[in-house]
Amino acid sequence: MKGYVVLISVVAALGGLLFGFDTAVISGTINFIQPYFGLNEVQLGWTVSSLLFGCIAGVIMAGKAGDRYGRKKVLMVAAVLFLLSAIGSASARSLELFIFARILGGVAVGVASILSPMYIAELAPAKYRGTLVSLNQLAIVVGILIAFFSNYLLVDTGVNNWRWMLLVMAAPAVLLFFSLFFVPESPRWLVARNQNDEALKVLIKTAGITNAETELKEIEQTLRVQDESTYADLFAPKVKPLLFIGIILSVFQQITGINTIMYYAPKIFANVGQSNDSALLQTIAIGSTNLVFTLVAMLLIDRYGRKILIVIGSLGMTLMLAGLSLLFFLQETSGILVLVFILGYIAFFAASLGPALWVVVTELFPNRLRSKGMSIAIVSLWIACTIVTIAFPVMLEELSGGVTFLIFALICLANLFYVISYVPETKGKTLEELETTFAAQGNGKANK
Ligand code: BGC
Numbered sequence: 001m002k003g004y005v006v007l008i009s010v011v012a013a014l015g016g017l018l019f020g021f022d023t024a025v026i027s028g029t030i031n032f033i034q035p036y037f038g039l040n041e042v043q044l045g046w047t048v049s050s051l052l053f054g055c056i057a058g059v060i061m062a063g064k065a066g067d068r069y070g071r072k073k074v075l076m077v078a079a080v081l082f083l084l085s086a087i088g089s090a091s092a093r094s095l096e097l098f099i100f101a102r103i104l105g106g107v108a109v110g111v112a113s114i115l116s117p118m119y120i121a122e123l124a125p126a127k128y129r130g131t132l133v134s135l136n137q138l139a140i141v142v143g144i145l146i147a148f149f150s151n152y153l154l155v156d157t158g159v160n161n162w163r164w165m166l167l168v169m170a171a172p173a174v175l176l177f178f179s180l181f182f183v184p185e186s187p188r189w190l191v192a193r194n195q196n197d198e199a200l201k202v203l204i205k206t207a208g209i210t211n212a213e214t215e216l217k218e219i220e221q222t223l224r225v226q227d228e229s230t231y232a233d234l235f236a237p238k239v240k241p242l243l244f245i246g247i248i249l250s251v252f253q254q255i256t257g258i259n260t261i262m263y264y265a266p267k268i269f270a271n272v273g274q275s276n277d278s279a280l281l282q283t284i285a286i287g288s289t290n291l292v293f294t295l296v297a298m299l300l301i302d303r304y305g306r307k308i309l310i311v312i313g314s315l316g317m318t319l320m321l322a323g324l325s326l327l328f329f330l331q332e333t334s335g336i337l338v339l340v341f342i343l344g345y346i347a348f349f350a351a352s353l354g355p356a357l358w359v360v361v362t363e364l365f366p367n368r369l370r371s372k373g374m375s376i377a378i379v380s381l382w383i384a385c386t387i388v389t390i391a392f393p394v395m396l397e398e399l400s401g402g403v404t405f406l407i408f409a410l411i412c413l414a415n416l417f418y419v420i421s422y423v424p425e426t427k428g429k430t431l432e433e434l435e436t437t438f439a440a441q442g443n444g445k446a447n448k
Helices: 003-037 041-069 071-091 095-123 126-154 161-167 170-182 187-192 196-207 209-223 231-235 240-255 258-271 276-304 306-329 337-350 353-363 367-398 400-422 431-441
Strands: none
Touching: 003 041, 003 071, 003 095, 003 126, 003 161, 003 170, 003 196, 003 258, 003 276, 041 071, 041 095, 041 187, 041 367, 071 095, 071 161, 071 170, 095 126, 095 187, 095 353, 095 367, 126 161, 126 276, 126 353, 126 431, 187 196, 187 209, 187 367, 196 209, 209 367, 209 431, 231 240, 231 367, 240 258, 240 353, 240 367, 240 400, 258 276, 258 337, 258 367, 258 400, 276 306, 276 337, 276 353, 306 337, 306 353, 306 400, 337 353, 353 367, 367 400, 367 431
């Protein structure tokens, strides 16, 4: 694989890193902002999820803006928003300002969550696309781990500890902004703007001189009708099933409960009677497991395909959550087993649905409809994420841990059956070949 493509993907994946950091940093601050702003459980759920409302807005804007101004420029705007959010939330003295700054960060997360993987998928050679798009997920989990780790290191810095935790994000935001000056625009976007010579130059560097001309022709063909494409085209009989797969899989990625752990782990550990320090330390174990198993997914995803990973992962997640639920029912939550089941659950998620969702969602849609299709799928993802995030603290308190985790286990099981029946395998083909295959099939039924 060309070093140049990897380098570009790494820069784009910095967007993923900020996405991971910004969404997870909140977990370490919860136990401090709750008393500082005097929040009850319901208000806490809303405060934690304020960022997620920004995400929804960010994705909606990014789809359109990314088509009009290019993936790169809009990612730059996101970098600036990340910076403003870091400074704003870290210095907030009122809940209103805190929430406003978090929403701003959310807009940036929303933008990065769609444009980083899209940009990588549009630059990557087919053979390595799964691995390279997963690089974005790797960056998300690195971001999460950095957040957990810096939260742990900063926890003893006094009453302003949560402010320092939030400010850390300013550094990668600045790095993303400046490094974007060194990467090219997506060749598929350039062709859509009739800048074919520019696109060819990029393709020569990414695909090699022998493949560049052919790739350019393929892209030109699939993009011919981009300008006239509208959201309504997503509901054409041949595309609609793909749209539904994108939406349903995105929603499943969230309602299988990943962020109940990512955002609330210290709260779960406090709930079973552990101290703040030990809770934050355990989040580092969670973050590290997440990282290691994302690497495993990256090694497997282009070899064995996306579907088999998700199937095995969903089965594992179901079993781990069922185990966790059982511990709560039996009131055996004081031992190490809670952590073991949580880590097992994270490992299965990280090796499957975590990266694979982002890969599949960039691959499903035809070139001319990709950003529109991805917008809808990813908006659904953030809406689902918001609902789970608001509901979780209340569920934990009202329904108990046993019932709560049992519900998530059953959802993982439902995802397993859904993927087996409906999600097509997308490995190894160029985006243009996938487009032709899906159009010929006329539906998104699983390739058996
Ligand atoms: C999900 C995030 C989640 C992260 C955890 C991503 O794929 O979309 O919501 O926090 O994985 O690693």
